[in-house]
Amino acid sequence: MMEEKNGFVREVAEKKYEYGFTTNVETEVIDKGLSEDVVRLISKKKGEPDWLLDFRLKAFRHWLTMEEPTWGHLKMPKIDYQEISYYAAPTPSKPPRGEASGHSPSGETEGGLDPKLVETFDKLGIPLEERLALSGTAVDAVMDSVSVKTTFREKLKEKGIIFCSISEAVKEHPDLVREYLGSVVPYKDNFFAALNSAVFSDGSFVYIPKGIRCPMELSTYFRINARGTGQFERTLIVCDDDAYVSYLEGCTAPMRDENQLHAAIVEIVVKENAEVKYSTVQNWYPGDKDGKGGVLNLVTKRGHLRGRNSRLSWTQVETGSAITWKYPSCVLSGEGSQAEFYSVALTNNFQQADTGTKMIHIGKNTKSTIISKGISAGKSQNAYRGLVKVASTAENARNYSSCDSLLLGSQCGAHTFPYMDVHNDTAVVEHEATTSKISEDQLFYCNQRGINTEEAVSLIVNGYAKEVINKLPMEFAVEAQKLLGVSLEGSVG
Amino acid sequence: MLQINNLHATINGKEILKGINLTVKDGEVHAIMGLNGAGKSTLSNVIVGHPAYEVTQGEIIFNGKDLLKMSPEERAHEGIFLSFQQPVEIPGVSMVNFMRAALNAKRQYLGLEPLNAGDFLKLMREKRKIVELDSRLTSRSVNEGFSGGEKKRNEIFQMAMLEPTFSILDETDSGLDVDALRIVAEGFNKLRTPQTSAIVITHYQRLLDYLMPDIIHVLIGGMIVKTGGPELAQEIENRGFDWIKEEVGL
Numbered sequence: 001m002m003e004e005k006n007g008f009v010r011e012v013a014e015k016k017y018e019y020g021f022t023t024n025v026e027t028e029v030i031d032k033g034l035s036e037d038v039v040r041l042i043s044k045k046k047g048e049p050d051w052l053l054d055f056r057l058k059a060f061r062h063w064l065t066m067e068e069p070t071w072g073h074l075k076m077p078k079i080d081y082q083e084i085s086y087y088a089a090p091t092p093s094k095p096p097r098g099e100a101s102g103h104s105p106s107g108e109t110e111g112g113l114d115p116k117l118v119e120t121f122d123k124l125g126i127p128l129e130e131r132l133a134l135s136g137t138a139v140d141a142v143m144d145s146v147s148v149k150t151t152f153r154e155k156l157k158e159k160g161i162i163f164c165s166i167s168e169a170v171k172e173h174p175d176l177v178r179e180y181l182g183s184v185v186p187y188k189d190n191f192f193a194a195l196n197s198a199v200f201s202d203g204s205f206v207y208i209p210k211g212i213r214c215p216m217e218l219s220t221y222f223r224i225n226a227r228g229t230g231q232f233e234r235t236l237i238v239c240d241d242d243a244y245v246s247y248l249e250g251c252t253a254p255m256r257d258e259n260q261l262h263a264a265i266v267e268i269v270v271k272e273n274a275e276v277k278y279s280t281v282q283n284w285y286p287g288d289k290d291g292k293g294g295v296l297n298l299v300t301k302r303g304h305l306r307g308r309n310s311r312l313s314w315t316q317v318e319t320g321s322a323i324t325w326k327y328p329s330c331v332l333s334g335e336g337s338q339a340e341f342y343s344v345a346l347t348n349n350f351q352q353a354d355t356g357t358k359m360i361h362i363g364k365n366t367k368s369t370i371i372s373k374g375i376s377a378g379k380s381q382n383a384y385r386g387l388v389k390v391a392s393t394a395e396n397a398r399n400y401s402s403c404d405s406l407l408l409g410s411q412c413g414a415h416t417f418p419y420m421d422v423h424n425d426t427a428v429v430e431h432e433a434t435t436s437k438i439s440e441d442q443l444f445y446c447n448q449r450g451i452n453t454e455e456a457v458s459l460i461v462n463g464y465a466k467e468v469i470n471k472l473p474m475e476f477a478v479e480a481q482k483l484l485g486v487s488l489e490g491s492v493g
Numbered sequence: 494m495l496q497i498n499n500l501h502a503t504i505n506g507k508e509i510l511k512g513i514n515l516t517v518k519d520g521e522v523h524a525i526m527g528l529n530g531a532g533k534s535t536l537s538n539v540i541v542g543h544p545a546y547e548v549t550q551g552e553i554i555f556n557g558k559d560l561l562k563m564s565p566e567e568r569a570h571e572g573i574f575l576s577f578q579q580p581v582e583i584p585g586v587s588m589v590n591f592m593r594a595a596l597n598a599k600r601q602y603l604g605l606e607p608l609n610a611g612d613f614l615k616l617m618r619e620k621r622k623i624v625e626l627d628s629r630l631t632s633r634s635v636n637e638g639f640s641g642g643e644k645k646r647n648e649i650f651q652m653a654m655l656e657p658t659f660s661i662l663d664e665t666d667s668g669l670d671v672d673a674l675r676i677v678a679e680g681f682n683k684l685r686t687p688q689t690s691a692i693v694i695t696h697y698q699r700l701l702d703y704l705m706p707d708i709i710h711v712l713i714g715g716m717i718v719k720t721g722g723p724e725l726a727q728e729i730e731n732r733g734f735d736w737i738k739e740e741v742g743l
Contacts, residue, residue, distance in 0.1 A: 197601040440544075441581045445635075448541050448577075449651065450569035450602070459594055463585025463634065 006488050019242065019283065023120040029088040029229060034081050036060060038196050046167050046201075051178060055461040059187035059197030066191045072325050072354040073383040073415055079296070084261055086199045088229040090117060095406035117141075121221065138163055140204040140220045142233060150204075151296055152216065162207040163218055166234055169205035175190075176207055180238050182333070183423070184267035184304045192263040193300045196232045201241055208243040208274075217473050219248040222264075230261035230385040239274040241307060246277040248476055259322060264299045272334065274308030277315070279472050281480050282326075284320035286487075291350025291379075292323025301328035301360075305337035313340035314357065317480040320485040322341075322351060327385065329358035332366035332394075332439075339368040342468040344480075345381030346487050347412070356386035356417075360428070361397035370401040373465050376412035383415040390427040405435040406464050408457065408488070458485035494690045495540075495659055500551035502539045511715035514552070517659070520687040524701055525694045526729055533694045534578060536712070537661045540692075541567050541575045546567070563582035566651070570602035574657035576648040578664045583635035588647075591635045592617065592654055599655060607669050620653040622681035642673035649680045656684075660691040666696075666700040678703030698723040699732040711737055 019470065030041060039060050043053040068079070076226050121141050138152035140163065141331070162173060169177050187197035210245070222233060239245055248438040249266075252262040270276050278301075287294025297320070303312040330339035341357040359368035376382040388399045405414035415431050438460055446456035462481050469477050471482075509532045517523050527533050539546050540553060542565035552694040553560040560568060596616075597607040608616065617631060624646040636644050645665050652660055662681065666674055678700060681736065682693075693704055701709075701723070707727040710717045713734065716739045719725070729737075 057611070207673060226521065309604065436584075442583050444543060445581045445583070446591075446595075447565035448569055448575050449591070449655065450566050450597070450598040451591075451594050452564075452566050455594060455598070459586050460583060463583070463587070463590070466585060 014126045014431045019285070023090075023107075023116055027088050027090050028132040029085050032083055032085045034060075034084070034086060034199070038086055040202065041200055042377045045087065046170070047088075048170060049174060050183075051169060055182065055187070058129075059189050059194050059263065059396065060199075062188055063191070063194035063198055066097045066194055068191050070170070073381065073385075073417070074325060074352050074354050076296070076323060079123075079261060081195075085229045086232070087201060091112070094285075120223065138216050138218050140165060140218075140221060142202050142204075142222045148328070148349075154314070156214070156216070157217065159212050161212060161214055162205065164181065164205055166200075166203045166205045166236060169236075173205070173207070176238065177205065177236065180233075180236055180267065182267075184266050184269060184302050185300050190300060191481055192255050192298045193265055196234060196263050196265045196300070200467065201228075203235040206237040206239075206245060206247065208239045208245045210240045211242045212240075214245040214272065217246050217248055219250065221250045221264075226275075232262075233264045234424070235264070235266040237278070238269045239271060239275060239276045241272040241274060243271075244275045246279070246473060247392045248279040248281070248473060250281045250283070250476075258293060259287075260295050262295050262297050262299070264301075266299070266301040266328075268303035269333075270303060270305045270310040270313060270337075272308065272314050273309050273348055274307060275311040276303065278303070278328070280314075280316040280318070280474060281472070281476055281483065282316065282320050282324070283483060285309035285322075286320050286349065286351050287322040289349045289378075291322070294351070295320065296319035297324045299326040300448065301326060302331065303329070303339070305334050305339060305363075307334045307337070308363075309336045309338075311338045313342065314340040314410070315468060316339075316344070317465075317468065317472070317483065318343070318345040318353060318355060319352075319483050324351075324353040324355050327356050327358055327387075329360070330368065331360045331362065332368065333362045334366075335363045336365045337363055338366070340471075341368075341370045341372070341386075342424040342471045343372045344465040344468045344484070345373070345382055345384075346375040346484060347382045348379060348487055349378040350409055351378075351380045353381070354383040354385055356384045358387040359389070359399055361394035361399070363389045364395040366394055366399070367398045368400075370399070370403070371467055372401075372403045373468055374405040374414050375402070375408070375461055375464070375488075376405065376414050377408040377482075379411045381413045383417060385419075385465075387419040388429055388431075389420075390422040390424050392428065393425040394424050395426050397429075399427075401429075401431045403431075403433045404464070405433075407435065407437045408462070443479060454485075454488075459489060461485070494521075494556060496554040497540075498552050498554070500536075500539065500553065501549045503544055503547050503549055504535065507601060508549070509546075509715050510539065513712075513715075514718060515608045515710065515717060517690045517692065519690060520685075521708065522691045522693060522704055522706040523708045523710060524686070524704075524706040524726060525692055525710045525712050528579065528734055531717040533712055535715075537663045537694060538574055540564055540568075540661060541573060560716065566598065569655070569657075570599050572650050572658035572696075574655060574660045576645070576652060576662045576665045576678075578647055578659065578667065580636050580639075580644045582637045582639075585638050586635050588631040588633060588635055589614075591650065592631075595651070596654060607731075611738045612659065615620055616654065620650060621652045625676055626650045641668035642670065642677075643736050645669055645677050646673065646680070649677050653680070653684055658689050660684075660689070660714070662693045662695075662698070664693055664694055666669055666697055674699060675703065683699060696728050713738065713741075713743060 039056050140150040185193050187194050284295035345353045345355050347353050372384045374382040384403045390397045403416050443456050463485050495517040497515040502510040711719040717736050
């Protein structure tokens with residue numbers, strides 16, 4: 001019986017990551033290593049203006065003076081930054097007739113997209129043809145360092161909405177990019193932010209003009225494909241006065257024995273009465289059951305609630321990556337602005353997560369809510385780390401934080417590091433935390449009713465995470481639910 | 494229906510059941526009485542396949558099949574149901590989702606299509622009435638915040654939903670007031686058919702007055718030491734167990 005169970009566990013651990021395939025597409029990869037020359041080369045390949053090259057070089061020079069942070073509750077493998085290639089672009093299988101037309105989404109030939117790329121994203125459940133799209137969702141598909149295709153651009157343009165890759169935005173809307181890039185996450189912010197600012201390749205740019213409610217979900221799908229490369233994407237979202245947008249990102253990568261570095265930056269600017277919902281379903285390759293390989297997901301995400309009564313919510317379902325190190329944060333400057341952070345972080349096998357948020361209250365009557373649900377299984381380590389800071393200017397600021405941990409088995413760890421820094425007496429800051437364990441009795445109760453252990457765990461975990469999952473757009477909520485079940489298969493027994 | 498032959502079982506290496514022999518025929522209800530620690534709950538746990546117990550000798554044959562070879566969920570699919578003495582709470586899992594998962598797992602095992610949401614909810618409504626279970630409770634998480642009586646009613650409700658052929662009621666009467674006891678017992682009686690059987694574990698005559706079991710067994714020291722008709726329960730109610738102990742020389 002026991003042996004049978006172990007066999008099952010092994011089987012599931014080996015097959016469960018269904019996005020682990022590699023696309024055999026020709027890819028232009030620059031030589032490994034990082035130097036000023038490499039930064040210049042990336043900028044040149046992308047045909048960037050001088051101000052952006054300047055930005056990159058400043059960031060790079062600053063990065064050289066910094067050291068990798070070690071405060072995370074993480075055992076980080078040594079990253080050799082000279083062993084990584086900083087630019088990889090899938091090249092079209094049919095070369096375009098005539099001259100290459102400078103930048104257009106890479107992978108796109110005159111005759112349309114490389115079928116291999118279309119096939120890849122199809123397999124991931126992300127159709128790149130608009131007629132096949134998930135209802136009401138526009139997609140920016142990014143493979144390795146470049147944006148492959150952005151759907152529904154024309155339709156969105158009618159409303160004045162800009163949704164394109166950030167490389168294109170640099171060309172077509174340089175003033176907007178220049179105004180906001182680095183305005184929320186300065187390149188000096190932290191080690192990985194400096195690295196990203198120096199070598200960022202592609203990502204999405206979104207601008208919602210005043211008074212416009214974006215009629216569809218915008219989403220970016222990130223895919224790492226090439227071997228020995230890092231992905232350094234950069235996303236910038238600007239939501240002008242009285243505007244609204246809901247944005248989702250998804251991510252997967254092939255199964256590889258080596259660790260792959262993913263160091264992204266997401267910046268969000270929310271103006272007066274505007275609202276942004278940002279949802280993430282992160283399913284980077286987590287490494288195998290022995291902890292070999294997997295993506296190092298080291299990300300800086302921050303939103304600036306600049307305007308009065310602006311609103312921003314981060315919702316994240318994190319099931320992938322060998323290491324997740326990120327704290328989607330909110331700076332609440334605008335009077336009466338409101339921020340939310342909803343997170344489910346699931347770790348299994350040897351995965352490690354140190355994730356949470358920062359809520360920085362600056363404006364009066366600002367309000368933030370933090371709901372964090374950690375789920376640890378196998379031999380994984382899962383930490384919530386959060387900062388609630390109330391500046392002296394933030395009269396009547398309010399924060400409510402609730403951090404729950406659920407343990408499966410006895411070899412995993414759950415940790416909570418809440419920090420509070422309150423400089424205004426009128427502020428109300430509440431924090432609640434619980435730790436629970438799925439008990440043998442609960443599982444047996446389910447078994448006796450005919451529900452097998454895998455399904456019982458999935459039911460319990462989904463029930464536990466419901467509060468967060470419910471915040472996701474419908475289609476993605478269903479995906480996320482399945483993902484939680486799959487990611488935990490074989491974790492009990 | 495159920496035949497237990499020379500069953501020995503241990504928990505943590507300690508032998509609790511020391512050679513149980515018991516045959517339950519279609520349509521019969523058997524009561525098992527005995528002092529605390531006699532092995533009554535162990536017997537029910539072994540029948541449903543609780544992993545903490547190890548069967549060291551003997552067999553359980555259920556409708557011609559070797560029950561001990563089956564996983565707990567297979568036993569459930571085959572028609573065995575345990576009304577737990579202490580039903581566990583499962584926060585976050587709604588009764589609706591829980592019952593749907595359970596029922597559809599059984600249907601899949603039997604080669605049937607899963608019930609669609611509409612039919613399922615209709616079935617829930619019907620079965621709820623059997624134990625007068627409030628819809629407020631079925632929309633909550635499994636057993637969470639239920640009173641003792643509500644938990645027991647919820648057990649019989651689940652029994653009604655899953656339509657087992659063989660049920661075990663493990664001290665379903667404990668912690669129930671008179672009204673709740675009546676509702677639970679009447680609910681159980683409504684579910685009885687000539688094709689269903691049950692074992693009722695209890696200390697008290699009260700429940701048996703409602704259920705009117707066909708056969709009464711007395712379990713002492715891990716063995717069935719005395720078996721009789723309904724009058725045996727009455728005698729135990731009046732005289733306790735000591736006279737039986739003396740009779741069998743314990």
